[in-house]
């Protein structure tokens with residue numbers, strides 16, 4: 535029966551692709567209609583199911599892991615198309631696995647953890663960070679984390695946690711044999727993203743004391759009242775630099791260079807490195823994999839748009855993500871251009887007020903020629919820029935095609951392109967055209 539379902543899933547995916555859809559969710563939806571417990575059955579043959587989550591970077595982390603395992607010749611399933619909700623995850627298991635597949639690396643949307651864990655329990659769970667994101671959908675961050683805690687309680691899942699994020703480590707008590715990863719205070723000076731999440735102790739509500747902050751709520755924290763504090767990481771980034779791509783050392787012994795820019799990616803590389811070590815992959819293979827990964831999904835993707843210009847394309851959908859994208863410009867020492875695209879379609883959340891929580895002053899010290907504002911809310915973006923210390927020629931072109939065409943006329947070596955969610959695909963297509 536299971537093989538019938540798998541064939542049906544493949545057929546559904548192919549048909550769906552034929553009519554121009556991505557085909558990532560529909561197979562799952564169809565199978566779930568036929569058998570409510572399909573995910574339980576599909577997951578039975580697996581020895582190891584790893585979940586990867588976090589507000590920012592889960593796709594990159596999961597892709598880094600997938601790319602490395604593939605290069606190491608390991609048989610596994612991975613929802614690399616970003617199908618990270620229940621139906622997408624069912625599709626991944628149904629379409630990709632054969633009888634010998636024992637390992638699954640599953641990127642999971644924070645808001646879908648409860649629904650998916652009704653059917654399957656991961657053996658290990660990588661949790662990278664929690665930031666305010668799409669509030670309309672998730673509700674308050676505290677509620678979200680409490681819900682995840684309820685799902686994990688009593689299930690003996692090994693948690694692989696970012697020791698630097700107090701939102702993440704408050705989940706530690708629900709895990710077994712936890713492993714921590716973090717960045718040492720002298721390893722790298724992060725851009726000031728100007729984001730402040732609330733920094734209160736999850737146990738007693740006392741304000742946390744920080745002896746060092748990487749950015750936002752990430753750093754060396756401690757509660758003076760109850761003793762809640764940053765755990766000592768098992769895997770520590772001891773050195774990192776960006777030019778604009780990341781090189782780093784882990785535990786003072788493993789050094790390697792990557793093809794990823796954006797300093798927040800240091801955490802994603804570290805999370806991937808930590809999990810791959812736990813899975814027993816040889817160090818040389820890990821370094822080879824992590825060092826050769828390039829993004830194709832609009833997350834810090836580099837695209838040559840003309841013979842002179844490389845665009846660094848990076849999706850941003852919340853203040854932390856946008857601040858991080860704006861900081862990329864700091865690692866480039868020549869004159870640059872920006873293209874910012876803001877839509878307000880359903881999947882973006884209709885409320886775009888978060889751009890006012892973004893710190894556009896990050897651009898003040900950068901050497902910028904032009905900033906093109908595009909998308910349905912281009913004018914609002916331009917207005918926001920007026921209220922910050924930005925010295926550049928501001929251009930408003932709502933139509934994405936026209937905006938990219940204008941960008942291609944500029945001759946600077948690097949352009950930084952930042953679309954929000956529903957603007958990504960069209961922008962990427964126009965850049966690659």
Ligand SMILES: [Zn+2]
Pocket residue numbers: 735736737738739740757758759760761762
């Ligand atoms: Zn406390």
